[in-house]
Amino acid sequence: MIWEERPGVLGWLTTVDHKRIGLLYFFTSLFFLGAGGVEALLMRTQLAQPNNKVLSPETYNQMMTMHGVTMIFLFVIPMTTGAFGNYLLPLMLGARDMAFPRLNALSYWLFLGAGLFLYASVFMHTAPDCGWFCYTPLNTSTYDPGLNVDFYTLGLIFTGLSTTAGAINIIVTTFKLRAPGMSFNRMPLMLFALLAVSFSLVFALPPLTTNLVFLELQRKLGFQFFDVANGGDALLWQHLFWLFGHPEVYIIILPAMGIATSIIPTFSRRKMIAFPLVALAELLVAFIGFGVWAHHMFATGLPIGVLVFFAAASMMVVIPSTIQIYAWLFTVNLGKPDFRAPLLFIGGFIALFVIGGLSGIMFAAIPFDQATTDTYFVVAHFHFIIFGAAVFPILGGLYYWFPKVTGRMYHEGWAQASFWVTFVGTIVTFFPMHLVGLDGMTRRVYTYHSGYGWSTSNLIETIGAFVLAVGLLMIFANLAWSRFRGAPSGPDPFYGGTLEWTTSSPPPPYNFAVIPTVSSPYPNWEPTETAVEVGESHETPTSTVRDGLLDEVVHMPSESGWPIVLAAVVSLLFVMLLTSHIYVAAIFACLGLLIVAAWHWHEPEQQA
């Protein structure tokens, strides 16, 4: 044993171990997937028949808004960057922890606080009800006087704190803690995707924060950012929102692309083809994502020259996406594919991504977009992308890394069955939405007239949603059962190429007894003879940023109770802001500063 984790509940509350924090992220975001899923099922039940009365219009609006906010901010981002990123990044890099272990703990506890903050609104029947993009002027206190929108603004600023901290941690860890020899061209492709996501978060969240601060100043203090009568600009909200919102779409989809580049080589028994092109394509998707935001605003009356620019920019995303699709397909085709559950989910991902991508290209045609905007055709498109394409690799990844995390195998037969149920459920739920959308059914409306011919399609969609729910439950039942009854897997059941498969399953608290050195992007397939011996205390080596040469050995901070205490104080601060107790909020802010001081009082070198 090099070092051990503190046992018991206290150990989990004070942990700085990236694997434990990853698991905390996993279970919390899984809970929010359940909440967002129940909201979706409630909406689908309401829409199963025309003029249904399952949900009142007010409740429907709240369910619809919370479904979007939950799935984006409380499920996909924390699941991909928080759970997968935290658990796998140091293991794939050959490091012993993240660059800032305590900041890592803080970002988890802030995420939990933000999630509880947002969900408190549901129990107070004042959940956000303005849709996830919450356009002005409907979001102003004139039209939405309750606390609903205040929960939305403050809640999203709150999650932004957590996500930014996490992204900074991922970037610095990727830059500095790669195993000796892992220059950038030898870094696993999945980590390029994670790096691209983190950079996107760092640059995309500030516009959202600015926007939300503007809105909250307008709501609470009567500022005039969006009020046209006083010189404000209603479109400013949309510009700032989509300047965040479109990079956000790629933040959701890129981890999925990364997971695909991990699963495909393992089950195709060969390296990814076009490795540098795929790496660049992942970074390019994130980069182009910042130049296309106005394609969400084709119907707002922007000048035609602006529309054409953004339409052309949007078409460019096709290039890096298609590079990746062909690289995945040819890798499978040139290898010896073994279609076990993880690879099946990647196959489903590629199919759904192509369908959603093709309907996406249609929106770059400005007149088509203007005709279909705010209809179910849009809902169909983005659910193929952010459910089909973004979530399927997450599900495949759950099966793929389950043996690494638990040391046990999942049940293969049930896993394959769960794939088909989920895949069929997805198509049946979302495909008919194209048709009712083209027939003119608008989004965000709690019911519809019986005479429009939408009833059959809507009923099919609702049945599909329940099939989909059964598929997801089969996956989690399989994993829960296998956690206790699965066959022991050993350290490397699939013969994966990257470093996480070179350590035991589950990995020890220090990940690697000696730090491996690397001479290939697939170090488990092409191992080196050398390794770096590090001392027995809480230490990890760091490397130079570009070439990954061994640089120095640094002390890592030990476990600490301060992150959870600070997150609790920040949560109270947000509650005080919500209830307009500005002075109490200021007291909590000062308390937070004192806690930051206490946190840093003992420096890592002074700790045991």
Add this chain to the structure above:
Amino acid sequence: MSAVPYTARSAKPNGWWGMVVFVATEVTLFATLVGSYYDLRFKTPRWPPPGVPDPKLALPLILMAALVATSIPVQLAVGFSRRAQARGAQLALLTAMAVQVAYLAVQIHLFADDLSHFRPQGSAYGSIYFTLLGVVHLHVVVGILLEAWFVVRLFGGMTRYRRVGIEATAFYWHTVNVLAVAVTLVVLSPSL
């Protein structure tokens, strides 16, 4: 297995990189604020609106120059800390802090004076004007707190951790100074 030879540090430390990425988000935040300023400005026939005085030039520009000058003692503190001279670093940081606190005091006075002439609730101009300045002042406060922390900690002598921290704080200050120049020029632009 043979061990790879260990060499002295040649890359920037983790803490410095953490600050660089953090500052990147801060710069983006300011960019969106400045972008919003011009978005609102280009949709308003008269900027500032009738009844609101044009911003005064002399004092804000002098203050801006004074704030930028504090980058020199902050960078000197980095040099002292690299040579493990805790006293010198403390003195340099205190010099910078003295100017920055004076800067902040005058700025708060100006802020209150502006509030007595026009209000953020009155027009989009007032809203973005006070928001931009408020955000800059908040960043100056954070910088002063960071320096104060290291002044106190350096009574216990220089450590590797504190050296990295001072280097990161210096990077933060240089960026805040650049941002303060940008924001000052933007809010003064109606009078320039």
